[in-house]
Amino acid sequence: MSSKKLKLLSDPINLNNPITVQVLGICSALAVTVKLEPAVVLSLSVFFVLAFANVIISLLRNTIPSRIRIIVQLVIIAALVILVDQVLKAYAYDVSKQLSVFVGLIITNCIIMGRLEAFALGNKPWPSFLDGIGNAAGYGLILIIVAFFRELLGSGSLWGIQVIPDSFYNLGYENNGFMILPPMALMVVAVIIWVQRSKSKELVETN
Amino acid sequence: MDTNGNLYTFIYASVLVIVVAAALSFTALQLQPLQEMNVKNEKMQNILTSVQVESTAETANEIFTKYITKSFVINSEGKELEGKQAFDINLKQEYKKKLEDRVLPLYEATLDDGSNILVIPLTGKGLWGPIWGYIALKSDMNTVFGAVFDHKGETPGLGADINARWFEEPFSGKTIYEDGKLIGIRVHKGGKGAAEAAKDTEHGVDAISGGTITSKALEEMVFDCISSYKSYLENNKK
Numbered sequence: 001m002s003s004k005k006l007k008l009l010s011d012p013i014n015l016n017n018p019i020t021v022q023v024l025g026i027c028s029a030l031a032v033t034v035k036l037e038p039a040v041v042l043s044l045s046v047f048f049v050l051a052f053a054n055v056i057i058s059l060l061r062n063t064i065p066s067r068i069r070i071i072v073q074l075v076i077i078a079a080l081v082i083l084v085d086q087v088l089k090a091y092a093y094d095v096s097k098q099l100s101v102f103v104g105l106i107i108t109n110c111i112i113m114g115r116l117e118a119f120a121l122g123n124k125p126w127p128s129f130l131d132g133i134g135n136a137a138g139y140g141l142i143l144i145i146v147a148f149f150r151e152l153l154g155s156g157s158l159w160g161i162q163v164i165p166d167s168f169y170n171l172g173y174e175n176n177g178f179m180i181l182p183p184m185a186l187m188v189v190a191v192i193i194w195v196q197r198s199k200s201k202e203l204v205e206t207n
Numbered sequence: 208m209d210t211n212g213n214l215y216t217f218i219y220a221s222v223l224v225i226v227v228a229a230a231l232s233f234t235a236l237q238l239q240p241l242q243e244m245n246v247k248n249e250k251m252q253n254i255l256t257s258v259q260v261e262s263t264a265e266t267a268n269e270i271f272t273k274y275i276t277k278s279f280v281i282n283s284e285g286k287e288l289e290g291k292q293a294f295d296i297n298l299k300q301e302y303k304k305k306l307e308d309r310v311l312p313l314y315e316a317t318l319d320d321g322s323n324i325l326v327i328p329l330t331g332k333g334l335w336g337p338i339w340g341y342i343a344l345k346s347d348m349n350t351v352f353g354a355v356f357d358h359k360g361e362t363p364g365l366g367a368d369i370n371a372r373w374f375e376e377p378f379s380g381k382t383i384y385e386d387g388k389l390i391g392i393r394v395h396k397g398g399k400g401a402a403e404a405a406k407d408t409e410h411g412v413d414a415i416s417g418g419t420i421t422s423k424a425l426e427e428m429v430f431d432c433i434s435s436y437k438s439y440l441e442n443n444k445k
Contacts, residue, residue: 065211065215065216065220068219075223075224076227079227079231086235089245091241
């Protein structure tokens with residue numbers, strides 16, 4: 001794999017991360033990150049939808065009438081999302097119940113539309129596929145980090161299993177109920193952005 | 208080829224929509240039996256959980272036939288109606304009707320020790336969407352044997368916890384009548400409510416902190432649904 005292609009994969013994970021740099025897809029970062037499990041399943045679903053939508057749009061890119069391209073993109077995304085939803089309902093009923101409406105809301109995830117419009121419409125299928133999984137990985141990474149801290153500090157558990165020992169609670173430690181509320185997801189994302197920018201100076205705006 | 212012409216655009220859109228629609232309907236039809244089976248299994252598992260019998264999706268059908276010895280349908284006056292299947296009734300639709308017109312399903316379980324438990328299905332509205340559940344009563348038609356709840360889309364980590372065992376378990380042993388009056392089960396909010404819950408040991412359970420609206424909705428659902436069965440409960444008290 002050439003270094004240019006590799007960059008398609010690695011850039012969205014760090015220097016061009018959809019959530020922390022482009023500030024897209026924040027809505028679902030708020031909604032599903034109370035617990036680790038739904039965050040992971042949603043990341044995987046977005047992974048699938050984004051990779052395939054990118055490839056399909058890239059294959060069709062020379063045939064799509066530019067006046068209706070947004071609608072075409074939406075139809076493809078919606079079809080893939082419904083597919084994911086149906087498959088989850090049939091084969092992973094418990095998880096699909098947990099995620100409920102959030103799977104459907106992948107349709108409105110700005111990252112997906114953004115990648116189709118900005119990348120897949122102008123590139124060949126293979127680079128588009130790499131761009132898709134790169135961005136989905138960047139998105140999933142942030143979601144999982146946020147969910148990790150929110151579940152740990154908010155509920156004292158990880159993946160639904162209690163990890164903070166009872167002796168801590170006996171000493172007066174309490175779960176931070178704040179972490180369960182949506183605004184704290186923004187705070188955690190903000191801390192991640194802070195850490196990221198102090199490590200990669202090129203991301204800091206100068207004006 | 209001119210991809211911007213009107214005719215091309217029109218044909219493109221039509222073909223795309225037809226292809227996508229066909230693909231989706233095909234998948235939906237293929238997966239439908241599996242999905243319906245999941246829903247049915249889950250319903251059986253829920254009913255079994257309310258009478259405190261453990262089951263998995265694979266064993267649900269078998270265990271259900273073993274323990275649920277009778278399922279029947281009554282009207283609001285407590286009279287048994289013939290020719291209806293309790294399991295197939297759409298509870299949500301029934302509760303939209305007036306009390307007199309409702310067709311109310313009931314399940315009777317016979318446990319290993321020979322005791323009979325009555326299971327009442329519940330349905331109501333939570334904060335974001337429907338909530339539902341099953342409450343099982345001992346043969347005095349007053350003491351709760353067990354309860355199970357579920358929801359469509361309550362807030363994860365907050366209201367969504369109504370389906371957690373730690374929330375459901377305290378319902379066992381509570382009574383739904385207070386001094387001869389039907390009151391259901393009270394759900395007390397944390398803080399000041401926790402003190403009230405501690406006093407109200409016979410009819411009250413602790414609410415979910417942060418999930419007040421869902422907890423209150425659940426309290427309402429339990430009361431409303433049990434009320435529909437009031438005549439039956441009072442006629443069949445032992």
